[in-house]
Amino acid sequence: MMPEECQICGKKTKKLYSCRRCGRKVCKKCFHDSEKLCEICYNRGEQGKNELNIPESAKPMSVSPKDIKK
Numbered sequence: 363m364m365p366e367e368c369q370i371c372g373k374k375t376k377k378l379y380s381c382r383r384c385g386r387k388v389c390k391k392c393f394h395d396s397e398k399l400c401e402i403c404y405n406r407g408e409q410g411k412n413e414l415n416i417p418e419s420a421k422p423m424s425v426s427p428k429d430i431k432k
């Protein structure tokens with residue numbers, strides 16, 4: 363197994379986290395575990411929330427239906 367690279371900062375690490383919105387594989391430093399979002403989506407989400415004031419769960423985001431069935 364090759365070490366994988368964080369798709370945001372390029373850091374090589376064995377442990378990568380998948381963003382639940384864009385699917386990027388990112389390192390712990392670039393991942394917000396509480397939101398399960400990468401740094402980029404996390405920052406976007408914060409801005410969107412402030413502008414639209416819509417709860418995360420109510421957003422018709424670009425999440426395909428197969429990802430929601432939980």
Ligand SMILES: [Zn+2]
Pocket residue numbers: 368369370371372373388389390391392
């Ligand atoms: Zn990173």
Ligand SMILES: [Zn+2]
Pocket residue numbers: 381382383384385386399400401402403404
């Ligand atoms: Zn993301």
